[in-house]
Amino acid sequence: MTITAAVNIKGYIQALGAGRVEIDSIVFDEATAIPTKVVLELASGANTISCSSSCRGVIITNNPASTRTKTLKGVAGDTGIVIASSGFGGTFVLLLDAVSSFVINSSGADTGILTEFQFF
Amino acid sequence: MATIPQTKISLVYVDATITDSLGITTEITSLVTENASAPIGSSRIKLVDGNNTILVPTGSRGVIITFNELCDSFKILKGVGVDIGIKVASDFLSTRNSGVFMFLFGASPPASFIINSLLAPAGTDPDYTEFLFF
Numbered sequence: 001m002t003i004t005a006a007v008n009i010k011g012y013i014q015a016l017g018a019g020r021v022e023i024d025s026i027v028f029d030e031a032t033a034i035p036t037k038v039v040l041e042l043a044s045g046a047n048t049i050s051c052s053s054s055c056r057g058v059i060i061t062n063n064p065a066s067t068r069t070k071t072l073k074g075v076a077g078d079t080g081i082v083i084a085s086s087g088f089g090g091t092f093v094l095l096l097d098a099v100s101s102f103v104i105n106s107s108g109a110d111t112g113i114l115t116e117f118q119f120f
Numbered sequence: 121m122a123t124i125p126q127t128k129i130s131l132v133y134v135d136a137t138i139t140d141s142l143g144i145t146t147e148i149t150s151l152v153t154e155n156a157s158a159p160i161g162s163s164r165i166k167l168v169d170g171n172n173t174i175l176v177p178t179g180s181r182g183v184i185i186t187f188n189e190l191c192d193s194f195k196i197l198k199g200v201g202v203d204i205g206i207k208v209a210s211d212f213l214s215t216r217n218s219g220v221f222m223f224l225f226g227a228s229p230p231a232s233f234i235i236n237s238l239l240a241p242a243g244t245d246p247d248y249t250e251f252l253f254f
């Protein structure tokens with residue numbers, strides 16, 4: 001079978017000057033990576049996420065039920081970008097180019113709450 | 121004709137279909153990220169060599185970033201300039217130079233983030249990179 005990954009970002013922004021703007025991104029097709037799904041209970045501090053070989057990106061889902069603040073980093077020493085906080089989780093798509101790993105720093109252990117990484 | 125005010129809101133979600141070599145398909149239709157304080161901000165920037173500071177509008181819940189096919193440079197996503205960051209795009213010699221992706225912010229969006237662009241020779245990307253905040 002042929003490996004395929006079609007990833008699309010959809011939605012809308014309403015109340016712009018021109019009314020509603022629909023979001024329907026180009027479908028991002030990639031067929032080189034072995035799709036891998038990783039589900040983790042994040043520990044307190046830096047969690048190193050190993051990327052699947054040749055992957056082009058990852059769909060990350062932070063459970064909104066988590067009360068932890070999570071920061072996306074290249075390595076543990078980075079300042080990074082806060083991508084989730086208490087009640088503010090959600091799913092997003094990150095592109096990766098020849099990245100072997102990245103870091104999600106969690107402000108505390110996410111006991112019983114899972115974070116999902118779908119590589120493509 | 122009277123105009124009916126629209127409620128200010130943004131709704132964004134991810135829709136994906138991923139099939140592995142065994143033919144097993146994973147369908148993802150994510151939960152919707154909703155923001156009633158949608159900042160309504162977009163910008164198109166020709167990235168220059170080095171750190172490009174991208175200002176985040178107040179109230180943003182996330183950003184969709186599009187690298188166009190004519191973008192030449194390697195690109196690294198960072199929180200601040202000195203970060204190692206995460207490489208998100210290759211140069212024009214690779215098919216991995218373009219694409220669209222997004223990430224979310226927490227309850228309080230940062231004032232800015234960085235896209236580091238590496239051009240050889242140094243200069244300005246020939247095409248725009250688009251940032252749509254929602």
